[in-house]
Amino acid sequence: MHLTSLQTIGIIVAVALGTMITRFLPFLLFPEHKKIPEYIEFLGKALPTAMMGLLVVYCLKGVNIIKGSHGLPELLAIGVILILHRLKNNVLLSIGGGTIVYMLLVQLVF
């Protein structure tokens, strides 16, 4: 441990406070008893799909197309997910199948 116990607790509290501001802010700004402004309501409907797109890209941000495996394991595994999901339409199967293919690829092939 680099820090003392008290300092460690200080860092934990600081990280928690920062995180909780980001989580509670919208709910504090637009409390239950107030009507949600139209524009915010629009964002509430438009943002989720866009944010899931962001999360996908965010998860893949470390992939290097130029070096190493050129992002091929990721590309192939996502391909498998797309096909599985199209054919079977089963969330767990698609996630499990894609993950297993990815693990096999990075452990055995690349």
Added chain:
Amino acid sequence: MKKALKEAFPHTIPILTGFLFLGMAYGVLMKTKGYGPVWSVLMSAVAFCGSMQFVAIALLTTVFQPLQAFLLSIMVNARHIFYGISMLSKYRGLGKMRYFLIYVLCDETFSITYGVEPPEGVERRYFYFAISLLNYLYWVFGTLIGGIAGNFITFNTEGLDFVLTALFVVLFLEQWKKKENRVMGVVGIMCSILSLLIFGADQMVIPAMILIVLCLSGGRKKLCI
């Protein structure tokens, strides 16, 4: 409540896998830096913020800088603001329970509570609560195992963390099924890639969020939702 847990559990299985694995990795990593399970579990239970906890390891191994920790976690976690905006109407009228739901609103919980409709016969708030609680416990429990026994894992887990990427891909596809969502999906992906190319992997999230809001607001009249 029991029924809600039973109905919610299958939806959380990918997160069980991902969180146990990553939580354990976190517990092990903290241990190698001299912070035993008490500290890693405390961080996971109180701050519960995944990637930021990994970032915070750097803050625990240098001089004491609480203000920097505070500001950094706002920036790293800024995306939560958008989850909150998306959940404003779904999390209305849930009583005191909503404080817990908001406290633990992470990427994975957001994607499921937003994407999955509560099944019939299960009260909405219990369903959300069950998903949020399970995901929270997976992360804390994973951290605990990692902190105590992380070094005993022998099977090759390389690539297991892809389960969360797969989860987001599939939940994205589920949104894609609704035709009116597709434009938003494309906007999200394109803005994120653009931001990744311009600002790099470590700085991409906030610029991507700004770009997304600008694009969506610009096309508001055409989106007709």
